[in-house]
């Protein structure tokens with residue numbers, strides 16, 4: 001099975017409701033779809049999210065990186081040589097992790113199709129059902145409480161509450177949600193870099209003293225502020241998770257050595273795809289550090305790959321934040337992984353199992 005062509009498209013799927021974090025507000029998924037064609041007629045699919053405030057990637061940079069740099073290296077390559085292909089992708093250019101992720105996801109999809117097995121089995125197998133949390137966007141307190149209650153009524157047992165705005169209001173936001181759903185859902189906080197280290201410690205002590213139990217605190221401080229992340233980790237009881245601070249395996253090793261966080265958030269759009277995500281999971285397992293698997297604003301194309309990985313690495317990926325597809329107004333994929341509120345199920349189809357993607361516009365250059 002040899003690669004003959006890599007085609008790109010633009011996919012737009014509105015969200016059910018605006019997604020709001022300390023970093024940005026988004027109303028729709030607007031992602032680049034990658035379709036890798038082969039001489040056997042098989043097609044592998046991937047997706048790249050242009051999350052410029054986190055990865056630095058834009059639609060333009062993703063298209064350019066794939067079209068001009070990555071694709072020319074891959075045409076003619078045999079999918080059976082998976083490790084060689086992932087090396088070609090990873091060494092093709094610096095950074096550009098979302099472009100690399102989309103291409104790798106499509107290659108792994110084809111690798112599963114080549115051996116006629118669902119991807120998670122190729123990655124080591126596991127129980128093909130996972131449970132995700134759902135994000136509660138940062139907003140007025142009443143709105144966040146109403147969104148939290150609605151999520152619990154829809155069956156979500158874990159809520160990822162976005163904070164990182166005004167510290168005083170953030171504390172009130174979390175107290176109000178805790179009072180509304182106590183005992184019915186686990187609460188995770190994600191400040192998306194919005195606090196200083198001292199503010200984070202103040203907020204967590206205020207919440208801990210008020211009896212608000214939190215499962216974890218994600219990325220309280222700026223991405224580059226590893227000393228600040230460690231300052232918080234050393235001073236609060238709630239486990240601290242690194243998200244924007246760690247992209248690849250080398251950063252994870254450094255973070256673990258410094259004990260700067262308790263948990264690592266793996267996202268394919270940060271790692272550059274599945275090969276480095278596997279490395280991070282394996283490194284974390286060696287050090288006894290738990291991981292979450294997360295996503296950007298993505299549809300069920302790329303999130304499917306993250307689900308397959310989560311299943312195969314469930315020994316170390318103990319937390320799942322793969323709510324992208326649940327936030328979308330509809331699923332543009334025929335086949336693939338089934339996202340039903342908090343429950344995510346992988347079927348028996350080879351690779352990612354995607355039969356077709358509806359409504360994406362080809363990018364012709």
Ligand SMILES: C[C@H](N)C(=O)N[C@@H](CCC(=O)O)C(=O)O
Pocket residue numbers: 021023024051134135160190192243294295296297321322323324
């Ligand atoms: C969608 C997911 N639950 C999430 O919150 N992901 C990111 C932010 C993604 C984005 O801004 O596109 C995170 O910070 O964990």
Ligand SMILES: [Mg+2]
Pocket residue numbers: 190192218219243244265
């Ligand atoms: Mg985060």
